[in-house]
Amino acid sequence: MAPRSVQLRCPAKLNLFLEVLRRRPDGYHELSTVMVPISLFDTLTVREAKKFSLEVDGPPLPGTNTVEKAYRAVAKRRKIPGVRATLAKGIPAGSGMGGGSSDAAAMIEALDRLFDLGLDRHEVAAEIGSDVNFFLERGPALCTGRGEKIAPIRSGPELHAVVLWPGFGLSTAAVYGRVRDFLTPSPRVVIDFLNSFGQEGPEGLGKALFNRLESPAFALHPELSALRMRMAETLPCGARMTGSGSALYGLCASGAEARRLAQRIRRELAGFVAPVGLMTREGWWRSRKSGSS
């Protein structure tokens, strides 16, 4: 009998708003962040096998892969067979676009579907990383706590963006490690951003984009700050960093504009450049592939 398999696309994300409220006693930071999945993907294929194996198509990833962590976390909870997993990387690692977290969420979903486990997927996800829960939710969301508490939000007009990854990654822990110097007594509230997000096109929304982690990331890598300024000169709605970096992005009014400006940025600046669409809940579903072979 042919082995059963599941193939899932794992989207990247952008943080359109990210405020750090305070450091918690457990060492993590309390956040208020709006995350949106984008049309830049890894692809994970999982099939039943005698033992666990993982093949990564792309540059080797640092540390234990989150796909393996997800397998081990599920195997701790349920008796499951081995699997052969293949991961085709399209999302740069260490970019703040959540590739590792998205891969882990896809692995949890793949195992749950392959072996019909009836998992509490969120409970497994929270063990692997702060952003993994978001990728189980399938759409724009306000994320709080250390990022793992998810409230879906309504999107407004269609949005596109150009993403630039400068060719080096940042350590999330190192960026959070420097944030204390940049916290303010009255943190920014997310409500104004949410109002903008539900109603405004890229120009209005561009002014509301915010990321508290830019300051510590730019302190660690001043060249990122210069790159952001160069991007903001080319893109119509400014440029921001996503998550803990190092990727930068700027909003565009249409897919055609994003493709045109991506070409221009590719000529002017070094790094990986991609035009992307910001995904709605419906868009997420259209983007997911699954099948058996």
Ligand code: C5P
């Ligand atoms: O949860 P995750 O493993 O992705 O976090 C990586 C590191 O980033 C943590 O060890 C912590 O240093 C930092 N972090 C944080 N506050 C958060 C999320 C991450 O301090 N809300």
